[in-house]
Amino acid sequence: MLRRRRRHPSREPNYGGALTPLADVLFTLTIFYMLISRFVAAEQVPMQLPSPRNSLAEVESMPQRVVINCRLGIREDGSTEVHYAVGPNPPESLDAIAERLIGWKRESPAMDVVIRADRRLPYREVRDLMRLAASAGFETLHVTALTEEER
Amino acid sequence: MSEAAEVSVHPVLTAALPSGRRPHAAVRQRGERRRRMNINFSFAPMIDLTFQFLIFFVAATRFADPEGNLSTRMPRDVGPQAVALPLTPIVVRIQPAGTDAGEVILAIDKFDLHPADFEELVPAIRSILGLPGFDAETPVVIAADNAVSWDHVVSAWNAALRAGATRLAFGDS
Numbered sequence: 001m002l003r004r005r006r007r008h009p010s011r012e013p014n015y016g017g018a019l020t021p022l023a024d025v026l027f028t029l030t031i032f033y034m035l036i037s038r039f040v041a042a043e044q045v046p047m048q049l050p051s052p053r054n055s056l057a058e059v060e061s062m063p064q065r066v067v068i069n070c071r072l073g074i075r076e077d078g079s080t081e082v083h084y085a086v087g088p089n090p091p092e093s094l095d096a097i098a099e100r101l102i103g104w105k106r107e108s109p110a111m112d113v114v115i116r117a118d119r120r121l122p123y124r125e126v127r128d129l130m131r132l133a134a135s136a137g138f139e140t141l142h143v144t145a146l147t148e149e150e151r
Numbered sequence: 152m153s154e155a156a157e158v159s160v161h162p163v164l165t166a167a168l169p170s171g172r173r174p175h176a177a178v179r180q181r182g183e184r185r186r187r188m189n190i191n192f193s194f195a196p197m198i199d200l201t202f203q204f205l206i207f208f209v210a211a212t213r214f215a216d217p218e219g220n221l222s223t224r225m226p227r228d229v230g231p232q233a234v235a236l237p238l239t240p241i242v243v244r245i246q247p248a249g250t251d252a253g254e255v256i257l258a259i260d261k262f263d264l265h266p267a268d269f270e271e272l273v274p275a276i277r278s279i280l281g282l283p284g285f286d287a288e289t290p291v292v293i294a295a296d297n298a299v300s301w302d303h304v305v306s307a308w309n310a311a312l313r314a315g316a317t318r319l320a321f322g323d324s
Binding site for chain 2: 019022023026027029030033034036037044046049050051052053054055056057058059060114117118119120121122123124125126127130139140141142143144145146147
């Protein structure tokens with residue numbers, strides 16, 4: 001028995017897993033995800049943003065900003081409603097957001113407001129929010145849209 | 152006796168000898184030393200780490216479209232104007248076309264211009280801004296109907312910016 005093993009060592013079954021192809025696939029997947037990943041802010045909740053043709057929207061550097069998300073919600077009966085939320089926070093009423101806007105503007109006058117609204121929303125829903133921002137003292141309005149990049 | 156003498160030769164000296172004339176015992180000794188130095192590449196920790204990276208990126212990746220901002224200065228809410236505006240604003244009206252929410256009718260007040268779409272709106276506003284008495288500082292008011300989708304309002308805004316307008320405002324249609 002011992003002799004046989006010594007004479008034909010290569011005929012012994014190899015039960016070990018082939019690690020090289022596994023490592024190859026893992027590395028390929030890791031590199032793929034590393035390359036395509038974009039680290040976005042938590043306030044950029046998923047929604048259908050406006051996508052104007054030849055968009056001039058650009059990424060701006062705003063150290064002090066507050067993002068108001070306006071999402072389109074669908075009730076159980078099929079009707080639609082608008083959810084206003086500050087960043088990734090739960091939805092709030094427009095009155096509550098108006099109070100917050102006034103407070104933030106009073107505490108830091110350099111603060112900017114960014115409105116991220118779903119493209120399918122009726123204009124009146126976003127216009128109400130814009131009026132609130134103007135009343136709170138925000139002079140510059142920033143509205144989020146898709147950029148021309150990678151489209 | 153001769154073998155013992157060969158073994159005691161310093162490795163540096165044996166390496167300096169021509170390859171064909173190395174002492175057999177020194178070569179044997181080096182081979183044994185190599186066998187004793189067990190330098191193996193350990194796959195398991197590397198794959199563990201790679202798995203950690205992979206799981207992190209798979210969990211953290213979201214296929215989001217690139218987004219940016221369109222900016223404008225809003226008029227201050229100071230109540231009714233005491234005096235008339237010195238400039239005639241360019242009012243772009245957006246009305247829904249029938250029952251189809253995806254179609255809109257564009258018109259520019261006082262100039263009898265009716266661009267067919269937002270691409271035609273760009274040269275229309277640009278031509279007005281080039282008229283005597285108008286320039287990039289001329290306010291462009293986007294007056295959209297309440298039912299018009301936000302996407303169309305932003306498209307009109309983008310068209311005005313492309314035409315060279317710098318002062319934009321929003322109104323009701």
